[in-house]
Amino acid sequence: MINNRLAGQMAFIAEIEKLKIVYRQNGIIGGGRQENSAEHSWHVALMAFTLQEYAKDNTDIPKVIQMLLIHDLVEIYVGDIFLYDEEGREEIKVQEQEAAEKLFSLLPDDQGVIFKDLWNEYEGKSTREAEFALVLDNLQPILNHYYTNNQNITGKKLKRSQVIQKKLFIKDYSEELWEFALGIIDKSVEKGLFAEG
Amino acid sequence: MINNRLAGQMAFIAEIEKLKIVYRQNGIIGGGRQENSAEHSWHVALMAFTLQEYAKDNTDIPKVIQMLLIHDLVEIYVGDIFLYDEEGREEIKVQEQEAAEKLFSLLPDDQGVIFKDLWNEYEGKSTREAEFALVLDNLQPILNHYYTNNQNITGKKLKRSQVIQKKLFIKDYSEELWEFALGIIDKSVEKGLFAEG
Secondary structure, eight states, X not given: OOOHHHHHHHHHHHHGGGGGGOEEEEEOTTSSSEEXXXXXXXXXXXXXXXXXXXXXXXXXXXXXXHHHHHTTTTHHHHOOOOTTOHHHHHHHHHHHHHHHHHHHTTSOHHHHHHHHHHHHHHHHTOSHHHHHHXXXXXXXXXXXXXXXXXXXXXXXXXXXHHHHHHHTHHHHHOHHHHHHHHHHHHHHHHTTSSBOO | XXXXXXHHHHHHHXXXXXXXXXXXXXXXXTSSSEEEHHHHHHHHHHHHHHTGGGSOTTOOHHHHXXXXXXXXXXXXXXXXXXXXXXXXXXHHHHHHHHXXXXXXXXXXXXXHXXXXXXXXXXXXXXXXXXXHHHHHHHHHHHHHHHXXXXXXXXXXXXXXXXHHHXXXXXXXXXXXXXXXXXXXXXXXXXXXXXXXX
């Protein structure tokens, strides 16, 4: 007999399969389709492993990685909201909390609390781990957009200044990462992927 | 000026974007396309976090997660070889080593060694971490195949006995996980996703 504990864990593992069909504004290399939130989560988690030396002292990198693996799971129920859609992002907050409640309650109680706390910590943006995770989550789309020559954001071509306004907090975190990001943003403008101004 | 170290790390991060277009035999929910190795890697990494209590004592779970995040990266150059294609899997081993050399050499030397050692450790299948990673990597496709009603494996409908032969090592690792896996295999036979016999 499968015990309830394992059954709950497996129900969670089956449910999160659905993150693979939550599509983002970004594209993938080759342009065949939009990027989904599962592969985006993989990419940022591996970035945390690769770029760990740029994290502030005493940042718990395994915790950052776990946070990034789950940070977008609520999108299974509420979808991905475009970073530049301010109104949409405010409206969605209550729904995201409900989504977290629904999803993490599939897990055994003790584990559901751990996952939900970790997700809330990310949303709170205030701990060292959440800060580094947020930097990576904002860096990845800039890189992806440039390297995939993403033209998918139909009718939503962003201005350089809009991108910089949203991403400038990276500079406060790491001058090095920001210098790289800004270089990519400027090369994206040259390619016509962002508008000047 | 961007230093060489960060430039190498970012070159690696840009290159691994390509894992998102390495498609596997498995499908995704809804059946719209095949699963790719990036989202598969995300799924197994999150399984390691969720199922950590089934790992053998003293298994380093963050290391398992890092291993799973990189375990399929060589497929960027050599593609995904179907688990049941014995001949293909033997032939590919040298090419995979070359692919690992090529990919991880994008990173700064010290970091390239860490990544390559971790990948080799996974391939070696002998440490506690590699053992647990291998169990999860073999469990995920069974679950995915069942929950997505995968019909994508054209002309390759597997027999129950073939699947069990490949996956039976999970039983030696964890009776609990195996009992669950076997239940899913049998339910897959009932659904017609695997052939009887």
